[in-house]
Structure formats: structure tokens, C-alpha cells
Amino acid sequence: DVKVTQSSRYLVKRTGEKVFLECVQDMDHENMFWYRQDPGLGLRLIYFSYDVKMKEKGDIPEGYSVSREKKERFSLILESASTNQTSMYLCASSLIGMNTEAFFGQGTRLTVV
Amino acid sequence: GNSVTQMEGPVTLSEEAFLTINCTYTATGYPSLFWYVQYPGEGLQLLLKATKADDKGSNKGFEATYRKETTSFHLEKGSVQVSDSAVYFCALRTSYQKVTFGTGTKLQVIP
Numbered sequence: 001d002v003k004v005t006q007s008s009r010y011l012v013k014r015t016g017e018k019v020f021l022e023c024v025q026d027m028d029h030e031n032m033f034w035y036r037q038d039p040g041l042g043l044r045l046i047y048f049s050y051d052v053k054m055k056e057k058g059d060i061p062e063g064y065s066v067s068r069e070k071k072e073r074f075s076l077i078l079e080s081a082s083t084n085q086t087s088m089y090l091c092a093s094s095l096i097g098m099n100t101e102a103f104f105g106q107g108t109r110l111t112v113v
Numbered sequence: 114g115n116s117v118t119q120m121e122g123p124v125t126l127s128e129e130a131f132l133t134i135n136c137t138y139t140a141t142g143y144p145s146l147f148w149y150v151q152y153p154g155e156g157l158q159l160l161l162k163a164t165k166a167d168d169k170g171s172n173k174g175f176e177a178t179y180r181k182e183t184t185s186f187h188l189e190k191g192s193v194q195v196s197d198s199a200v201y202f203c204a205l206r207t208s209y210q211k212v213t214f215g216t217g218t219k220l221q222v223i224p
Contacts, residue, residue, distance in 0.1 A: 042215055094212075098206045098208055101147065102157075
């Protein structure tokens, strides 16, 4: 069974902290994505990666960075967490190809206080 | 750019009622279209998809038809159950990379 695993379901961090969200997939997918989900705004793409060490900005990259050192792992980094980054973060992966579906992790609910 | 517009929710229906959730899109080229579902406390999972005009995707009693002339992909189910209560997302993909999602429609089915 395919699986995308996010390291934490819930996180509480303080303003100004550096925060790491980890995501691992076991499907040998080339593409990996980080979205944030907010009420009324749906899913907004933060960053995606189409290969190891390759990344592209999504629609809302400000305040975030990413790292992909291995094919199966994609990390989202909040360099200095702020309260407006309180959100649900969803990681996804997919094969290359416009007909392919994305597989999602269960999400990380991040609260910045 | 690409965009997806869904009807605003929440949608509240009685069990066994007919469901329609509207979805229209704007895209360059010819996208693939998807419906994803998110049950409470979970991530998204694929419900159905259609990859070319006039294709019908179906799964678990849900259906959606890719209408190129109206740029629409409306989700329908003939008889909803309480277990269908979830948030439904329409999405499109025009390249090998990005997926564009709508804002989601929350469905609540009451017994």
C-alpha cells in the first residue's frame, strides 16, 4: 500500500523558532509537494520538487524553504516561525505525468504561539 | 494561469438525497481533472479522475464527467450516506508537476 508519512500530526512552536516538517514517501515518486491548507483558501502550493536537490517555488514560498537530499524525503523549513504560519501542512508525492494522482500524508497541524 | 472554482459550502443534505457539487476550471491546454476527498482528521485521497474530454470518472457511487465545452467537472452522487460527510476538492493538472486545487466544499449528511 502506498504511503506518505509526515513526521508529526501536531506541533506547537514559539515565534522565531526554526521549524522542520519532515515527509517521507515509499513509492519511489519523482515529484513531492508541500501545501498549506487554510479555511476558505483551500490548498496552496508552497514548494515542489521534481528530483533530488531540485526545487521550484509554488504560489506562497515566502518564509519557507525546502530540502530534498534523498528521493524519498522532502523537508519543509520555517526559518523563523511567525503566527501567520499557523496552519495545516500537507505533503504529497506523485509520479511524473499529468494523468497521475497525488498521494497525501495525514497532515501536520502547526500552531505558532 | 490555471484556476479551479468550486461552489461554496457547507452543503447539508439528508441521507439518500442527491448530491451535486459544481466545479469549473480555467486552464491552458487540456488538463486532467480530479476529485479528491478529505475525511475528518485525514489527508486528501483521490476519489475519481478524468483525463480527456467526455471521459466519466466514477468511484464509490460518485461520478463526474469532463465537459470541455463548459469547462466543468461537476461531482454527483445519487444517494448520499452519512459516511460521505467530508470535504471535497476539485483539482486539475496540465503539466507533469503542479496540481491546482479548488477551495474545497464541505458536505454534511444528516440521518
